[in-house]
Amino acid sequence: MTTSLSVADTSADTSRISISAHYTGYVWYKHGLSASAFVTPMGRLANALLTPVNALLKGLAGAHIDTFLLQRHQVLDHLLTELIEQEGVEQIVELAAGLSPRGYRISERYPHVTYIETDLPGMAARKAALLQQLQRPDRHRVQACNILQQDGPESLQAVLGSLDKQRKTVVISEGLVNYFPLPVIREVWSRLARELHEFPTGTYLTDLYPDFADHPSYRYVKFAQKLVGFFTRGEWPLHYPSDAAIQAGFGQDGFSKTEVHDPAAYYERLNLPRARSATLVRLIRART
């Protein structure tokens, strides 16, 4: 069964996507970015199933799914760290945090930072139990949030409304936006931009997989797109044909300054795994 969302589907159940968090959670662990507590049996199984596919993609296209996962995760960490260290950000909300260890790492490293992890209720409950087991302080906690909800206790508005409006704030998402058709996620971005305007500075960080149709590995991208869609029983659309189109889109959605980062620019500095040809993922830092 495949599922297609429209902008009006604000109560659509997208929990089928949550399985992908088990896979990425295992990838972060496998590459030394996380701890065993964040690993699930489903994550191990998905990794075992995809290992031969990844090997094939690496041979054919010079990069596999994990190459871009690791690039996006580490560049996002870098962009977030810059905001904390150089711009005084003190509040962070992670959307669709899944089994990511970022909240743990960042809140350990910066004791003055409040870090709220959010996800759909099922995944949020799982993460909350994990954080309790790890005895996290109250400033590192979990709240349920469905990005499609326009209002109510699980809306973006409610999560951001619970924060201190005097503190510089970042909202971050990873591995989320390509699960939604562009008009659907743009409606979310517009709401988010409006909410972020209420803070002294409001910044949104996200990864995004663009539709680079002239990329030498485009047919492998289309294959990976089908694979992700198969596992999550839905679509995984690519967004925007160029960096300039990304910038223009975020401008129309209410962000006043948008940077588009190519992981290739960070290969040396962050010691990232490299793709043989041009990279396929972009990291966006959009300010209101």
Ligand SMILES: C[S@@+](CC[C@H](N)C(=O)[O-])C[C@H]1O[C@@H](n2cnc3c(N)ncnc32)[C@H](O)[C@@H]1O
């Ligand atoms: C690929 S995982 C990414 C997890 C984590 N950010 C990472 O990179 O490891 C996608 C996440 O999106 C969450 N998700 C799906 N639909 C959502 C929605 N409508 N609102 C918020 N989160 C959602 C899933 O539960 C899942 O944790």
